[in-house]
Amino acid sequence: MHGDGAKAYPVVGLTWLVLIIAAGVVVVIGILLAIAVFRRRNITPLLLDEKMPLSHPVATSWITIGVAISSVLLLIALVWTAVVFADISNPPRKTAFTIEITGHQWWWQVRYMGHSSDTILSTANEIHIPTGVPVKLELKTADVIHSFWIPALSGKMDTIPNQTNTTWIEADKPGIYYGQCTEYCGVEHAKMRMLMVAQPPAEFQQWWRHSLQPATPPKADDARQGMISFVVHCGSCHTVAGTDAMGVLGPDLSHLASRKMIAAGTIPNTPAYLSGWIADPQAMKPGNLMPKLELTGPELANIRTYLETLK
Amino acid sequence: MADIYERAPRFAAEDYESSWADKLKKIWEGEPGLYGWISTVDHKKLGIRYLVTAFVFLIIGGIEALIFRLQLSVPNAHILTPEQYDQLFSEHGITMIFLYALPVLTGFSVYIWPLLLGARDLALPRLNAFTYWVFLLAGIFMYVGLAQGAGANDGWFNYVPYAERQFNGGPNIDYYALGMIFLGISTTGASINFVVTFLRLRAPGMSINRVPIMIWGTLTSSAANILAVPSVSLAFFLLWLDRNYGTHFFNVDSSGQPLLWQHLFWMFAHPWVYVIVLPAMGIVSDALPVFCRRPLVGYAAVALATVATMVLGFGVWVHHMFATGLAPAALAYFSAASLIIAIPSAISVFAWLATIWTGRPVTTTAFYFFAGFVLLFVIGGVSGFMTASVPADWQFTDTYFVVAHIHYVLIGINVFPVVGGIYFWFPKMTGRLMNERLGKWNFWIMFIGFNLGFFPMHISGLLGMPRRVYTYSANEGWTALNMITTIGSYIFAFGILLLLINIFISRRRGRLAGPNPWDAGTLEWSTPSPPPPYNFAVIPTVASRHPLWEDRLGEPGRTFENKGLLLDHGKETIGTDPLDATPNVILKMPEDTPTPLVLSLAMMAFFFGMLVHSWAVMIVSLLVIGGSVVVWLWPRPELGETAEPADV
Numbered sequence: 001m002h003g004d005g006a007k008a009y010p011v012v013g014l015t016w017l018v019l020i021i022a023a024g025v026v027v028v029i030g031i032l033l034a035i036a037v038f039r040r041r042n043i044t045p046l047l048l049d050e051k052m053p054l055s056h057p058v059a060t061s062w063i064t065i066g067v068a069i070s071s072v073l074l075l076i077a078l079v080w081t082a083v084v085f086a087d088i089s090n091p092p093r094k095t096a097f098t099i100e101i102t103g104h105q106w107w108w109q110v111r112y113m114g115h116s117s118d119t120i121l122s123t124a125n126e127i128h129i130p131t132g133v134p135v136k137l138e139l140k141t142a143d144v145i146h147s148f149w150i151p152a153l154s155g156k157m158d159t160i161p162n163q164t165n166t167t168w169i170e171a172d173k174p175g176i177y178y179g180q181c182t183e184y185c186g187v188e189h190a191k192m193r194m195l196m197v198a199q200p201p202a203e204f205q206q207w208w209r210h211s212l213q214p215a216t217p218p219k220a221d222d223a224r225q226g227m228i229s230f231v232v233h234c235g236s237c238h239t240v241a242g243t244d245a246m247g248v249l250g251p252d253l254s255h256l257a258s259r260k261m262i263a264a265g266t267i268p269n270t271p272a273y274l275s276g277w278i279a280d281p282q283a284m285k286p287g288n289l290m291p292k293l294e295l296t297g298p299e300l301a302n303i304r305t306y307l308e309t310l311k
Numbered sequence: 312m313a314d315i316y317e318r319a320p321r322f323a324a325e326d327y328e329s330s331w332a333d334k335l336k337k338i339w340e341g342e343p344g345l346y347g348w349i350s351t352v353d354h355k356k357l358g359i360r361y362l363v364t365a366f367v368f369l370i371i372g373g374i375e376a377l378i379f380r381l382q383l384s385v386p387n388a389h390i391l392t393p394e395q396y397d398q399l400f401s402e403h404g405i406t407m408i409f410l411y412a413l414p415v416l417t418g419f420s421v422y423i424w425p426l427l428l429g430a431r432d433l434a435l436p437r438l439n440a441f442t443y444w445v446f447l448l449a450g451i452f453m454y455v456g457l458a459q460g461a462g463a464n465d466g467w468f469n470y471v472p473y474a475e476r477q478f479n480g481g482p483n484i485d486y487y488a489l490g491m492i493f494l495g496i497s498t499t500g501a502s503i504n505f506v507v508t509f510l511r512l513r514a515p516g517m518s519i520n521r522v523p524i525m526i527w528g529t530l531t532s533s534a535a536n537i538l539a540v541p542s543v544s545l546a547f548f549l550l551w552l553d554r555n556y557g558t559h560f561f562n563v564d565s566s567g568q569p570l571l572w573q574h575l576f577w578m579f580a581h582p583w584v585y586v587i588v589l590p591a592m593g594i595v596s597d598a599l600p601v602f603c604r605r606p607l608v609g610y611a612a613v614a615l616a617t618v619a620t621m622v623l624g625f626g627v628w629v630h631h632m633f634a635t636g637l638a639p640a641a642l643a644y645f646s647a648a649s650l651i652i653a654i655p656s657a658i659s660v661f662a663w664l665a666t667i668w669t670g671r672p673v674t675t676t677a678f679y680f681f682a683g684f685v686l687l688f689v690i691g692g693v694s695g696f697m698t699a700s701v702p703a704d705w706q707f708t709d710t711y712f713v714v715a716h717i718h719y720v721l722i723g724i725n726v727f728p729v730v731g732g733i734y735f736w737f738p739k740m741t742g743r744l745m746n747e748r749l750g751k752w753n754f755w756i757m758f759i760g761f762n763l764g765f766f767p768m769h770i771s772g773l774l775g776m777p778r779r780v781y782t783y784s785a786n787e788g789w790t791a792l793n794m795i796t797t798i799g800s801y802i803f804a805f806g807i808l809l810l811l812i813n814i815f816i817s818r819r820r821g822r823l824a825g826p827n828p829w830d831a832g833t834l835e836w837s838t839p840s841p842p843p844p845y846n847f848a849v850i851p852t853v854a855s856r857h858p859l860w861e862d863r864l865g866e867p868g869r870t871f872e873n874k875g876l877l878l879d880h881g882k883e884t885i886g887t888d889p890l891d892a893t894p895n896v897i898l899k900m901p902e903d904t905p906t907p908l909v910l911s912l913a914m915m916a917f918f919f920g921m922l923v924h925s926w927a928v929m930i931v932s933l934l935v936i937g938g939s940v941v942v943w944l945w946p947r948p949e950l951g952e953t954a955e956p957a958d959v
Contacts (some may be wrong), residue, residue, distance in 0.1 A: 022693035029660065029689045036667040037682055041674060042604070059608045059665040066661030074650050074696075081646060081700040088702060089639055092357045105478075139636075144473040145569060147634060147709060151775035153898060155705020159637045160726065161472055161563035165636035182709040182777040184466050187393040187474055189782035266784070287393055 005170040006134065007088050014084045021073050074311075083187045088155075091134035091168040098136040099127065103146030103159040103181065105189035106288060107251050107264040112208070116238075121211050122239070124251030125260050128197045130204035134170040147183035150196050156182050171198035178265070187287035193265030211255050214242025218309045226306025229299045237290070240310065250290060257310045263288075275304050318883075320897060320920040324850045327839050332848050334879055339431070339844035341903045350903040352436035353844060357443050358422025359740060362508045362733075364413035364447055366811075369726075371454075372406035373804055375399045379781075383476075384797035386785040396781035397464040398483070402457050404467035405487065409494060410450045412587040412725050417446075417501050419732055420529040420590060422740065424505065426835035427523050428663035429514025429853060431884040432900055434507040437943065438500050441907035445497035446913040449490050456486030466779060467506075468580065469550075471561040473571040476515045476554045482922065483555040485554060488547040489918045495544040496914070502533035502540075504631075510889040512898075514834070515876070516853035516868075518891045523833055523856075524607065527614045528593025531621040533585040538625070539586070543579035555924070568636060577628035585624040588720065589617055591728040592659060594689075598735045599663060601831040602678040603670025606857060606864070609662040623652040633704045641703050649699035655693050660685065670821035676750030680731030683758050687723025692717060694769065709779075712772025718765045730757070730810060737814070743821030749813045757806030764799020766786045767792040832857030837871065838864060849875025850885050853892070881949060899950045910939035 102109040112121040129135050139148050142160035149156035150169065157167045171177065181192035199207065218224055227243065234253075235245030241254040256262070259269050263285050267273045276283070279300055281290040283294045295303070326332040341347045351357065379399045382391045391399065421439060424433050433439050456462050461483045461893035465474045474484045509530045513522065549560040550572070559565035561572050600607045607613060629637065629645035634835070663685050672678060691742060694716040698704045707713055730753075738744050771792040776783065783789055827836035836859055852875060854868025855861050861869055876885055887893060913935035920928030946952035 011702045011706060014700060015697075015706060018697040018700050018703055022697055025693050026686075026689055029664070029844050030686055032664055033667070033682065033685055037672055037674070038660065039668070040671050042671050057669050059669045061610065062665035062668070063612050063658055063661045066664070067657050070657040071654060074653055077696070077700060078647060081650075081702065083703045085643065085646075086640070124312060144478055145470055145759075147638070149775075149777075151706070155702060156634050156708065157705075160635060162569075163636060165747070179425065180775070180777055184473075184779040186478065187397060189777075190782050292655045295492075 003152050004172045004175075005153050006092050006172070007168065007170055008152065010087050011155060014080055017080055019079055021077060025070075025073070031308050040269065041252055045275070088280050091136070091170070093134055093137040095168055096130060096133045098138055098225045099129075101127070101138075101148060101159075103141040103143075103148070103192075105143050105186050106181070106192035106285075108148075108192070108194045109142070109251065119212065122209065122241075122252040123211065123255065123262070124253075125193075125264050126195045126197060128199060128200040129169070129171060131171050131174050131198045132201070134168045137167050137169055139165040139167065144185050145183050146181045146185050146192065147305045148179070149182045150177050150179035150194075152177050153196065158183055169196075173195070174198050174200055174203075176260070180265075188285055191264060191266045191285050191288075193261075195260060211258075213311055215240050215254060217242075218306060220305070220309075222302045223306045223309050225298075226302030226304070229295075230303050230306055233293055233295065233299075234303070246253065253310065255310055257308050271304060271308065274307060275300060278303060313867070317724060318880075318897060321877040322874050322879055323849070324935065325877060327843065327848050329848075331392055331877075331879075332843065333828040335845040335848065336843055338346035338879065338882055341844070346905070347903065349908050349944075350440075350905040352432070352440045352901060352903055352907075354421050354425055354432050354436065354439060355740075355842065355844075357439055358418050358420075358585030359445055361414055361418030361446070364443075364450070365411050365418055368406050368410040368450060369415070372403050372411060375403040375406070377804055379403070380800045382781060383783075385791055385794065386783055386787075388782060391781065393781045394464065397779075398457065398460075399553050399684050400464040400779060401466050401487075402453075405453065405463055405723065406450075408467055408492070408587070410446075410453075412721060413498065413583075414446055415729050416529070416532075416587065416590040416725070417442075419594065419729070419736070420505060420525070421501075421669055423736065423835060424508060424529070424737075425512070425840065425846055426514055426515060426842060427833055428508070429834050429847060429851050430508070430512040430623060431850075431882070433504050435504045437904060437907055438504050440904075441911060442497040442500040442504065444908050445493065445500070445910035445914065448911050449494035449497060451495060452915060452918060453486055453490035456483060460844055461486060468576055471550065471553075471567075471569050472563045474550060474554075474572075475562055477562075477564070485551060485922055488551045488554075491547045491923055492544050492551075493914065493918050498536050499540050504527050504537040505533040506537070511886045512884065513887055513892045514851050514853050514892045515887055515892055516851075516870075517887075520611070521853060521856045523593070524596035524610070524613055524617065525590065525593035527617045528590040528596075531618050532589050533584045535586050535609055535621050535624070539579045539582040542575050546575035546579070549575075551921075554824065559694045564847050570632070573635065574628070577631045578818045579626075580627040581631065582621070584720065585719075588724040589621065591725050591732075593617070594728045594732040594735075595663065595684055596659070596711075597833065598677060598731065598831075599782065600670070601735075601829050602673045602675055602681070603666050605666065605670040605845040606860075607662060608665040608669065609658070610856065612658050613662045616658040619890050620652060620655040621787050623648065623655070627652055630704070631708075632701060633701050634708055634888065646699055646701045650696065653692065653696050653699075656688075660692075660706050663835065675734070676745070676754055677731045678736035679751065679754040679758075680727050680734065683754065684723060684727040685732065685788075687719055687727060687761075690766075691723045694719060705773075707772060709777055710772035711768045711776045714778050715765055715768035715772060718768070719821075722765070724864060727757075733814070734812070736831070736835075737817065738821075738824030738844070739835055739840050741818055741821070742824055743817055744824050744828055745817040745821055746813050749809060749816070753806055753809040753813060756809060757803055758804050760799050760802030760804070762799070764796050764803055767795045767799075771796075830859075832860035834870075835860055847875070849877055861938055889937075901947075901950060902942075906939050906943045910936060910943065913939060941948075 098113045100111040110124050110127050114120050118266045139157055141161055145158055147156050147158045154169050157165050175198055177196040179194045185247045231244045235247055237250040238249035239246050239252045262269045278291050282292050341351045382388050446889045461481050464483050552558040553560055559567045561567040564956050596607055596613055627649045630649045659927050734745055771789045776789045824840045826839055851870050854870045855866040858870035884898050885894045886896040886898045888895055916932035917929055
């Protein structure tokens with residue numbers, strides 16, 4: 001249980017508070033219960049003494065005192081909750097920019113909203129953010145309800161059809177933060193993951209400018225063949241900026257080679273895994289919406305080679 | 312003979328050995344054989360039937376969990392396909408929450424209520440048989456889906472739009488939706504039966520401040536069901552229309568509202584959480600003091616806390632929806648309400664603690680289960696308190712932390728009191744005591760297995776493990792915790808197995824119990840064990856809260872010194888005034904009849920007709936339904952339903 005960032009710190013504090021209250025209550029009641037059981041235990045089980053229920057103290061003061069203490073603890077938790085709730089409902093500073101995140105069965109579409117449509121940057125499953133500045137998130141869904149959650153950075157927020165939920169996020173330290181869909185959304189709910197890559201602002205700017213560039217057509221022969229095959233076989237679902245592949249059903253692959261993972265953050269992006277994935281996506285993530293294509297061996301190899309050029 | 316309407320019953324002393332008792336036995340005894348079995352309206356037979364059926368569902372749901380715990384025991388396991396996993400976890404939740412948790416408590420209440428109240432049956436015995444059959448058939452209906460590979464696959468709360476046809480094409484969700492509407496008929500009917508019984512069938516003198524807490528628990532749950540079940544039946548009916556006839560209630564392509572589903576569902580399902588724990592808490596509030604050798608501390612406070620919990624329980628449903636983007640003001644209100652609901656629970660906890668502290672505990676197996684329950688109740692309670700805090704809940708919700716919480720609530724506050732209740736009332740139901748030595752093993756294995764299995768879920772949740780994932784990767788840090796959980800769940804299951812073994816052994820070979828083996832104070836222990844078909848030879852006139860402890864507690868009244876009301880003109884019991892229980896009518900009780908079974912079978916056929924869109928099946932079954940209702944309601948002279956009563 002740890003967090004990094006202006007939004008996570010107060011939540012971690014609150015979580016510790018309620019956890020300590022909870023643990024304290026369990027320990028105190030547990031001890032009282034143990035003493036109560038052992039203190040005047042009857043050692044003749046079953047042979048109940050007919051004369052037992054004679055005098056008994058009223059003992060309702062237990063309830064009065066117990067409820068009084070409980071109420072104080074509840075009040076503390078309530079006040080602290082209200083303070084933290086108010087604290088994190090708006091970002092502490094102006095947000096740097098807005099990222100639109102759309103849940104799909106079973107991957108995340110990510111769009112960085114710029115000033116004009118030329119500067120909208122599309123990517124998928126790996127979200128880069130600059131450190132030290134809050135970023136606004138607009139959460140949507142293309143199909144069913146999902147839930148966006150980067151455990152170390154912030155509380156989760158659902159993506160609801162016909163609704164845009166807005167929240168914000170901030171990371172203090174550079175690093176890779178893992179996240180996962182947390183609302184059950186179908187067979188591959190378990191494999192709908194994502195990465196949030198927090199980078200120092202300069203490095204982030206560099207990534208952002210690079211990612212806006214369309215892909216340069218490959219020079220090597222096999223990669224060129226791969227590009228042609230890619231457009232034919234994959235282009236109706238996937239986009240690679242600057243080519244005729246302009247599909248929107250699957251993740252944008254314009255800079256696929258620069259990503260760490262494929263298949264929504266679940267498989268390392270290495271040549272071997274990438275080949276395996278293209279050859280039979282249903283083997284690695286059964287039920288996902290990418291069909292198994294009938295590709296020849298050379299086609300498969302060329303497509304993989306081409307995708308590796310998309311730095 | 313006009314005495315059916317106006318007759319003052321004799322007031323005299325009779326016991327269970329006399330020729331008087333033989334006469335009553337002849338009047339009340341059902342027919343033997345298969346016909347007797349399907350036509351009985353005896354609350355004792357039906358109560359045990361409810362308990363057995365609910366335990367069968369508990370075992371089925373448990374086996375489902377044991378299968379998918381294997382899948383989760385190691386990362387990247389391939390024991391189940393994702394679709395199989397999804398159906399198993401969904402059916403597990405549905406089975407435990409709807410087909411086990413309430414029916415098992417209904418079973419206890421059906422069996423024990425008339426005995427606690429000094430009545431000869433529930434107010435509506437034929438309705439009682441009907442609600443049992445509907446429960447059984449609705450459970451079978453839902454399992455037909457699973458048997459043909461189309462079990463529910465969207466979890467027990469069945470969120471739209473994933474449950475809509477465009478994302479979920481098979482009949483899976485239709486089985487679940489229609490099954491829930493069908494089951495709702497049983498729940499509502501049983502609830503009405505309890506409310507009417509409470510109002511009219513308490514023995515003379517049993518004013519509302521003298522009824523056991525278990526009665527308060529079941530009564531509040533029943534009142535809540537009558538208000539809450541329509542919400543979920545409506546939701547499932549609208550969903551069925553969306554899926555089958557293209558309506559747009561939840562369909563997002565036509566501006567349907569997915570959050571409407573969540574509101575309708577949780578407006579039912581959060582009260583439901585209290586519905587399936589309050590009667591169980593009532594069992595503890597009545598039975599724990601017996602083993603502490605003193606009355607419950609704070610009877611009035613606990614009774615009022617029971618009612619208060621239920622009332623507040625209707626105002627907290629949005630805490631299941633903190634992450635859906637609702638307005639902060641709404642979240643703040645529901646957060647505060649969800650914290651405040653802890654106060655009535657605190658009242659009960661301190662009442663139980665004070666009862667044990669100031670008592671002289673006799674450590675029987677039943678006592679172990681009740682004392683263990685108090686600790687599990689507190690753990691399940693405080694994790695609920697943690698999730699009531701909105702910003703903290705944004706971390707907890709839909710993770711294994713919530714899975715841990717719900718299991719501490721449902722197993723800790725339902726299963727443990729239920730098993731304790733079995734050890735407590737088994738002698739009453741069968742005439743024999745359960746084996747105490749095996750019972751202690753039973754308790755410790757269940758208690759250790761449960762905590763070993765479910766406590767680590769809190770930690771895997773805090774480490775970020777989402778619920779409802781069919782697998783996870785090895786580098787998350789959840790591997791060891793999941794293995795421990797799987798091992799714990801198998802140990803817990805072994806504990807349940809010991810319970811079953813103990814029941815089977817003790818049923819034939821247990822020590823004879825006699826009427827009151829625990830020296831308890833309430834009315835059911837004044838009858839022989841098992842009670843005769845007519846329950847009470849004479850209807851007692853209740854003088855205090857603990858009729859069998861009056862001497863020792865120095866109560867002014869004497870319930871059993873006095874004679875009781877003699878009722879023997881056919882099946883009769885006494886009806887009393889709702890508040891102070893003064894007798895004001897002799898109630899004629901119905902004979903055994905197969906009509907409830909015929910009616911429920913016809914209704915099941917009707918729901919199958921809806922499932923497959925067969926108008927022929929629906930129309931034929933509607934005719935049978937109509938015919939059964941006419942037979943059921945046809946005025947009978949022996950029930951005093953005709954203007955001129957027959958000579959009986």
